[in-house]
Amino acid sequence: MAPLITTTVAATREAVAQAKGRGMRVGFVPTMGALHEGHASLIRAARAECGFVVVSIFVNPAQFGPQEDLARYPRPFEQDVALCAQAGVALVFHPQPQVIYPPGYKTRVEVRELQDVLCGTSRPGHFGGVATVVLKLFNIVQPDLAYFGQKDAQQARILEQMIEDLNLPVTMRICPIVRADDGLALSSRNVYLSVEERQHATVLFRALTDVHRRVDAGERSAAALTQCAADLVAGTPGARLDYAAVVDWRTLRTLDVVSGQVLIALAVYFGPTRLIDNVLLEVKD
Numbered sequence: 001m002a003p004l005i006t007t008t009v010a011a012t013r014e015a016v017a018q019a020k021g022r023g024m025r026v027g028f029v030p031t032m033g034a035l036h037e038g039h040a041s042l043i044r045a046a047r048a049e050c051g052f053v054v055v056s057i058f059v060n061p062a063q064f065g066p067q068e069d070l071a072r073y074p075r076p077f078e079q080d081v082a083l084c085a086q087a088g089v090a091l092v093f094h095p096q097p098q099v100i101y102p103p104g105y106k107t108r109v110e111v112r113e114l115q116d117v118l119c120g121t122s123r124p125g126h127f128g129g130v131a132t133v134v135l136k137l138f139n140i141v142q143p144d145l146a147y148f149g150q151k152d153a154q155q156a157r158i159l160e161q162m163i164e165d166l167n168l169p170v171t172m173r174i175c176p177i178v179r180a181d182d183g184l185a186l187s188s189r190n191v192y193l194s195v196e197e198r199q200h201a202t203v204l205f206r207a208l209t210d211v212h213r214r215v216d217a218g219e220r221s222a223a224a225l226t227q228c229a230a231d232l233v234a235g236t237p238g239a240r241l242d243y244a245a246v247v248d249w250r251t252l253r254t255l256d257v258v259s260g261q262v263l264i265a266l267a268v269y270f271g272p273t274r275l276i277d278n279v280l281l282e283v284k285d
């Protein structure tokens with residue numbers, strides 16, 4: 001069945017209130033559209049736990065830097081609604097920028113420290129923009145559960161911290177990365193890659209697989225592991241390493257020795273396109 005589409009805060013709140021009035025649990029999947037199988041997996045996870053699933057489609061200007069791809073970010077709205085219909089979404093919230101940021105808008109959410117490392121280094125202001133819009137979307141939709149992909153691991157960690165710090169009544173689920181057959185993590189930005197870049201883009205998954213294997217084999221030096229990943233990227237035509245990092249999952253601080261809950265994260269440029277991928281490991285000494 002086609003989902004209801006709302007564009008205003010009032011209509012969205014009304015539809016959600018009605019569902020809650022009927023005793024339904026509300027699951028929320030915030031997106032910027034250009035939906036793919038990764039988003040579909042989040043919707044499926046939401047459907048499994050919630051009677052009423054809301055997807056927001058909003059390309060959030062506040063999380064794009066001045067040199068980034070806001071204007072050319074893909075916006076295939078009809079296709080997105082079709083995917084939502086197929087996946088059993090009840091409500092699509094599709095606001096215009098002025099609904100989210102009306103004239104005179106002034107407030108911004110910062111999740112200090114966690115926002116400044118990894119992707120935050122090359123995308124200053126990005127995570128403040130993400131935290132701000134997600135808090136607003138939570139306040140508009142008022143979901144019981146919210147679903148995010150592990151592909152954007154730092155985003156997930158930051159939002160988890162925001163939920164904890166601000167006592168938000170939302171339970172967060174972090175869902176596994178969905179990959180193409182050759183291992184490339186699905187991303188709305190993969191459409192920017194040329195045929196050749198698309199082939200070489202598997203280097204992220206290959207590097208992470210290699211690092212994972214080395215950890216399993218007993219390697220505990222974070223420097224040695226990041227060097228292996230960096231070398232693989234350096235040997236790949238068209239690829240330019242942004243960062244390879246081994247960090248503690250909670251603090252996102254760089255580790256010397258791999259131990260505990262560890263995030264191994266990679267960001268690689270192909271031309272102007274920046275791809276990210278990661279693996280989360282529980283490393284027992």
Ligand code: PAF
Nearest residue numbers: 030031032060130133152
């Ligand atoms: O992950 C995304 O698509 C976006 O960062 C989010 C969470 C929808 C906020 O705009």
